[in-house]
Amino acid sequence: MTRKALFVTFWIVTIFLFVPALLMAGGTVKQDILSGWVFKQVRGNNWYLATVPGVVHTDLMANRIIEDPFFRLNERGVQWVDKEDWEYRTTVRVSPEIAGKDHVELCFMGLDTYADVFLNDSCILKADNMFREWRVEVKALLRAGENELLVRFRSPIKEDIPKFDALHYRNEAGNDQSENGGVFDRKVSVFARKAGYHYGWDWGPRLVTSGIWRPVYLTGWSDARMEHIHYLQESVTAKQARIKACAEVLSDREGEGRLVIQADGVKEQWEQTVQLKKGANRIETLLTIRHPKLWWTNGLGDAHLYPFTATLYVDGQTAGSRRDLLGLRELKLIREKDEAGHTFYFLLNGVKVFAKGANYIPQDNFLPRVTDEQYEKTIRDAVRANMNMLRVWGGGIYENDIFYDLCDKYGILVWQDFMFACSTYPMTPDRLDNIRHEATDNVKRLRNHPSIALWCGNNENHAAWFNWGWMKQYEQQGVLAEMRHDYKALFHGLLPEVVAACDPSAFYWPSSPYGGDPDARCETGQPDWNPNGDAHYWGVWHGKDSIAHYNIVRARFFSEYGFQSFPEYQSVLKYAPDSSDHDIFSEVMMAHQRGGSHANGLIEWYLLNEYRKPKDFRHFLYMGQLLQGDAIKTAIEAHRRDMPYCMGTLFWQHNDCWPVASWSSRDYYGRWKAQHYFAKKAFGTILVSPVAKDGNLDVYLVSDLLKAVKGTLEIRVMELKGKIHLDNDLYMLISSLLFLLPTNDLHLGSSYSYSPFQSWLMLIVKPGVEVAWKR
Numbered sequence: 001m002t003r004k005a006l007f008v009t010f011w012i013v014t015i016f017l018f019v020p021a022l023l024m025a026g027g028t029v030k031q032d033i034l035s036g037w038v039f040k041q042v043r044g045n046n047w048y049l050a051t052v053p054g055v056v057h058t059d060l061m062a063n064r065i066i067e068d069p070f071f072r073l074n075e076r077g078v079q080w081v082d083k084e085d086w087e088y089r090t091t092v093r094v095s096p097e098i099a100g101k102d103h104v105e106l107c108f109m110g111l112d113t114y115a116d117v118f119l120n121d122s123c124i125l126k127a128d129n130m131f132r133e134w135r136v137e138v139k140a141l142l143r144a145g146e147n148e149l150l151v152r153f154r155s156p157i158k159e160d161i162p163k164f165d166a167l168h169y170r171n172e173a174g175n176d177q178s179e180n181g182g183v184f185d186r187k188v189s190v191f192a193r194k195a196g197y198h199y200g201w202d203w204g205p206r207l208v209t210s211g212i213w214r215p216v217y218l219t220g221w222s223d224a225r226m227e228h229i230h231y232l233q234e235s236v237t238a239k240q241a242r243i244k245a246c247a248e249v250l251s252d253r254e255g256e257g258r259l260v261i262q263a264d265g266v267k268e269q270w271e272q273t274v275q276l277k278k279g280a281n282r283i284e285t286l287l288t289i290r291h292p293k294l295w296w297t298n299g300l301g302d303a304h305l306y307p308f309t310a311t312l313y314v315d316g317q318t319a320g321s322r323r324d325l326l327g328l329r330e331l332k333l334i335r336e337k338d339e340a341g342h343t344f345y346f347l348l349n350g351v352k353v354f355a356k357g358a359n360y361i362p363q364d365n366f367l368p369r370v371t372d373e374q375y376e377k378t379i380r381d382a383v384r385a386n387m388n389m390l391r392v393w394g395g396g397i398y399e400n401d402i403f404y405d406l407c408d409k410y411g412i413l414v415w416q417d418f419m420f421a422c423s424t425y426p427m428t429p430d431r432l433d434n435i436r437h438e439a440t441d442n443v444k445r446l447r448n449h450p451s452i453a454l455w456c457g458n459n460e461n462h463a464a465w466f467n468w469g470w471m472k473q474y475e476q477q478g479v480l481a482e483m484r485h486d487y488k489a490l491f492h493g494l495l496p497e498v499v500a501a502c503d504p505s506a507f508y509w510p511s512s513p514y515g516g517d518p519d520a521r522c523e524t525g526q527p528d529w530n531p532n533g534d535a536h537y538w539g540v541w542h543g544k545d546s547i548a549h550y551n552i553v554r555a556r557f558f559s560e561y562g563f564q565s566f567p568e569y570q571s572v573l574k575y576a577p578d579s580s581d582h583d584i585f586s587e588v589m590m591a592h593q594r595g596g597s598h599a600n601g602l603i604e605w606y607l608l609n610e611y612r613k614p615k616d617f618r619h620f621l622y623m624g625q626l627l628q629g630d631a632i633k634t635a636i637e638a639h640r641r642d643m644p645y646c647m648g649t650l651f652w653q654h655n656d657c658w659p660v661a662s663w664s665s666r667d668y669y670g671r672w673k674a675q676h677y678f679a680k681k682a683f684g685t686i687l688v689s690p691v692a693k694d695g696n697l698d699v700y701l702v703s704d705l706l707k708a709v710k711g712t713l714e715i716r717v718m719e720l721k722g723k724i725h726l727d728n729d730l731y732m733l734i735s736s737l738l739f740l741l742p743t744n745d746l747h748l749g750s751s752y753s754y755s756p757f758q759s760w761l762m763l764i765v766k767p768g769v770e771v772a773w774k775r
Contacts, residue, residue, distance in 0.1 A: 101220030110214025295327025327450025341531030
């Protein structure tokens with residue numbers, strides 16, 4: 001397309017296709033600015049069509065300037081993109097509804113990351129945080145007719161290299177793949193408030209994006225508007241729910257403010273009238289619902305949601321409204337001292353919940369192209385695998401609203417990390433203030449979701465101080481006191497302060513893993529890995545422990561562990577179609593493995609220790625997936641057998657952000673690996689779990705049901721080819737052990753009634769039997 005033709009197309013899109021989307025919410029009007037965008041290199045001349053929300057990499061692909069970075073070795077050829085500055089531009093015709101309001105704000109829900117925003121040649125904003133929402137009053141700058149909006153993105157690499165060079169010590173930056181980006185050892189990711197995985201991780205590529213990655217719009221209002229409303233669930237039981245509603249109202253004059261709240265399915269209506277002053281106001285009212293339908297996690301009951309509508313009236317005129325779906329529940333994290341240390345479990349509506357789930361990472365390196373359908377499938381796949389919790393890991397993003405909406409809908413608890421992982425973060429007053437705004441934005445955005453179970457300060461930073469040698473390293477550099485001060489100021493100061501101020505009922509946990517003492521190592525080693533909190537156990541895999549070690553290691557809550565495999569063959573063909581690539585040590589297959597140069601060999605090492613050598617590449621992929629599934633099944637069952645000492649198991653990881661060999665149970669294309677099927681069975685409501693120990697086979701029954709049930713335990717001795725043997729020795733062995741059981745009517749094919757939750761039945765039988773439980 002010629003430049004002249006491009007400009008013709010651009011003006012056609014702007015004038016004829018850009019129809020403002022007007023969303024009325026009482027007196028507040030919203031106009032989307034999502035069409036008519038073009039972009040270019042700042043040092044270039046050619047403008048190209050752009051998509052908003054989007055990022056520069058996807059726009060370059062759409063205009064055929066770069067190839068798909070996920071295909072074969074193409075990632076290497078696009079590393080120049082993050083060294084460039086980019087401009088995005090559109091024209092805006094302000095609707096009469098917006099123009100007629102006293103206040104007009106330009107709102108960016110996400111700018112990635114260093115961005116200067118110009119409206120009609122006036123610089124109105126300098127953004128420096130991908131995770132923040134940015135709002136600017138622009139009424140005085142808007143014109144009748146066309147308004148030019150330009151966003152200039154500065155290269156995050158060029159922006160942060162001077163900060164790296166000025167640092168007087170060597171920082172730690174997780175899995176920053178700076179060498180792949182051509183900047184050698186300058187690991188600059190810690191200086192940008194930006195998704196850490198964009199700079200690479202041990203399962204992801206280095207693709208450092210820029211762009212308008214979330215929606216942008218104008219909003220207009222007069223007199224007053226409701227900025228936020230928080231439904232603080234003070235007390236919730238099956239008899240009554242007491243909720244304090246707190247509305248934050250911004251008013252530009254004095255007047256009478258009336259807050260009206262209604263909930264579908266509830267007869268009562270709640271109102272509160274106050275005198276508004278000019279500026280910030282709070283309106284509080286107490287809501288009481290008798291015999292509420294409670295919100296439960298997947299497997300324990302219905303995840304019931306009440307639609308609540310809050311409407312603000314000023315001097316009798318509607319000023320705005322907001323609709324929220326609320327799940328009424330009482331959720332606590334219980335940490336009580338016992339003989340072994342401290343408990344760590346979630347109590348939902350008075351019921352102990354054994355957390356079953358996985359760690360979640362962003363679904364794509366190019367975030368705006370993740371569709372609502374992909375979100376739906378991702379959460380539904382967790383539900384189908386009998387999960388009740390996902391951990392949003394701290395090297396990605398605070399997810400889009402739809403993620404939490406779906407978790408609310410399907411009863412999936414969310415362990416929510418703040419966005420810090422595996423790194424040291426040099427602090428200045430300005431950076432701390434920036435992070436305070438980031439945390440406030442996101443806690444306020446997410447606090448009404450019943451799925452939010454916990455806010456966690458970071459991923460693995462505490463463990464790094466005590467297990468990875470950071471203490472010694474920074475002591476030798478003479479900056480240990482400074483570094484520890486920065487760490488505690490953020491993770492034991494600012495972040496818990498924000499959570500306490502914005503969501504007083506929420507629980508804050510400073511790091512994962514963590515044991516409760518900021519100045520002590522939390523993971524003590526085998527077999528009691530962490531008797532006081534959550535644990536990341538990587539002895540199997542990184543430590544080359546045998547898979548059977550999962551049966552030995554104990555912790556109160558396993559928030560990470562994992563085992564690698566390749567995607568299935570049909571997925572591999574999408575990024576490596578050439579037969580010359582079909583070797584696990586080929587250049588392409590090694591490039592799509594970020595767990596280290598040894599990682600593909602480690603998959604092979606484990607496989608050959610468990611199975612015979614596969615006959616070809618395709619069978620290697622298949623057998624590797626079976627091995628991964630068996631490893632994670634072994635871990636899940638061991639953790640569930642250990643309840644109530646252990647009360648949670650979240651494997652690493654639920655999904656991928658690109659096609660790669662990794663620890664995921666579902667590949668980038670959403671295909672289930674064998675592990676996901678194995679996990680579905682291991683996470684079942686009733687688990688039959690045999691384990692070999694001391695020459696015997698111990699058989700456990702584990703139930704998550706809230707009521708006692710009856711079932712039949714069937715035990716069969718089988719050959720590997722499937723032939724069933726049932727001999728007198730087996731009958732005699734079981735009969736001789738009946739006195740050990742809590743009932744004396746158990747025999748092959750009989751029924752056994754057991755208590756709800758954390759109940760287990762153990763039989764000792766000869767090795768080589770198959771055990772099944774039927775309700």
